[in-house]
Each structure stands twice: as C-alpha cells, then as structure tokens.
Amino acid sequence: MNSFRYKIWDSGNRLNLFIGINVLVFLIIKLIAVGEFIFGTHTEISQWLTMQLAAPAYLPTLALKFWTPLTYMFTHVDFLHILFNMLWLFWLGKIFIDFLKQRQFVFVYLAGGLAGVLLFILAFNFLPAFKNDVQFSAPLIGASASVMAVVVATATLLPNYSIMLLFFGEVRLKYLAIGYIILSLIDILSNPGGSFAHLGGALFGFIYIKQLQSGNDWSKIFAKRSKLKVVRKNKSASRGNIPDQDVIDNILDKISRSGYDSLTKFEKEQLFNASKKNEP
Secondary structure, three states: OHHHHHHHHHOOOHHHHHHHHHHHHHHHHHHHHHHHHHHOOOOOHHHHHHHHHOEOOOHHHHHHOOOHHHHHHHOOOOHHHHHHHHHHHHHHHHHHHHHOOHHHHHHHHHHHHHHHHHHHHHHHHHOOOOHHHHHHOOOEOOOHHHHHHHHHHHHHHOOOOEEEEOOOEEEEHHHHHHHHHHHHHHHHHOOHHHHHHHHHHHHHHHHHHHHHHOOOOHHHHHOOOOOOOOOOOOHHHHHHHOOOHHHHHHHHHHHHHHOHHHOOHHHHHHHHHHHHHOOO
C-alpha cells in the first residue's frame, strides 16, 4: 500500500498523479452511487456531484460553473470510458515523459483539456447544427481531450516511433494519431461534444510540439525559479556517472528540437543514467 501511494502521490511522477486523480474522482462518484442504490435513497448526490464537475456549453450556466473547464478533464462516470482513457494516457504518457519533461506533460494535459472544452463551447454556440439546442446539450466530461493532446503531441515529436497494438501489430505513432483523429471526425454524428473536445486537444498537441521545435516552450510558465545555493563537491556526487539536472535539461531540449536520433552516444548514456537515478 505504501508503495502504491508513493507511485501515485509522492514519487514526483505527474503521469501517475493525474491517473490517480482521475481514478479517485471516478471511485468517489461511483461509491456514492452504490450507497444511494443500496439504501434506496433519492438524494442523487452522485448525479449532482457529476454535474458540478462537468463543463456545460451553455454560456450562462458556464459562467456560474466557471471551475468546470478544469474539473471536467478529471471526471468520468463510465468504466470503459475511464479505462481506455487511462490506458492511452499511461502508454503514450510514458513515451512523452521519456523524451520531454514532467512540466511539459502537465502543461499539455491541462492546456489540451482547456483547448478541447473551448472548441466544444464554440461549436455548440456557433455552429448551425447545435446552437439552437445549446441550452439543452449534455455537459462535457472525461479526460479524452487531454489524452488526445498527449497522444498527438507524442506522435508529432516522434512520428516514426512504433508501439505494438493487439490485432494490428507494430504501428507508428503518426498513423495511430491520424486514425484517432479520423475516428473523432466520424464520431461527430453520434457524440459531437466529445468529438469536438478530442479535436481541440489534438490540435493543441500538434501546435505545441511544432512551437517547441521552433524554440518556443509554452510550458515554461510552470518552470520553477532557480534558487542560488552553495554545494560542496565530493566524490560521492559523481558516483554512478549520474549527470546533473542542467545537463539533462539540455539533452531534453535537444530532443525536442531535433529528435532522439540527434543525440550522441555519450548523451544517450547520460539520459539512461539519469533515468536509472529516478527509479524508486
């Protein structure tokens, strides 16, 4: 149990943290619903809580629930919905963090979710097919837009990186992202709200990486200010050939600009040593 808590809350791994938050919110809502069912109450607290966390498209309602563009991306009520979202987030998030920084992952997840809800709101308020019924449209929930941002960002950074998929075998990330986007476009017919959110997240993930490769890292708003401190050098500091954080940051910046293949053999060894240091 302590090991599980460490991996989620104390390890500093933001991927585990975000998965943990999503699962925790899901469990709270579902356990409340189970209690209501067992005791035959008609309070509908679980449904009320879900509506307080879901993002509405209708602007007057959104103004009263201004926190929901953030909370919706951590809220699920369907088991398969959270299962597949968290699986994709785990698989692609691990690749993302292997090549970029924790703060960049946090930024892409949050900003991608905000981009998704923004496109959802714009579509339902201005497109002819939806604007007349926007007041009665279902609110948006789920991490799909954030996950889509991470998936497309990773595929844009590493388009030829391959993963194994059941029934499909080895698939390059660029084809995975393209397929995901096509399915979202088709799904507008049956799930327009979620589909627009997916597309908003995908667009943000693509733009973010292209800006990063041009030297503009938008995630720097999350960067910690460096603090001046005096460190006494000793032999143990170099034990294991573990490079310091400045060296790793420079290597990660080089990957974001030119890709992993641009690294020298020595730089790849330094990155490997740093990853061993971070293992719990």
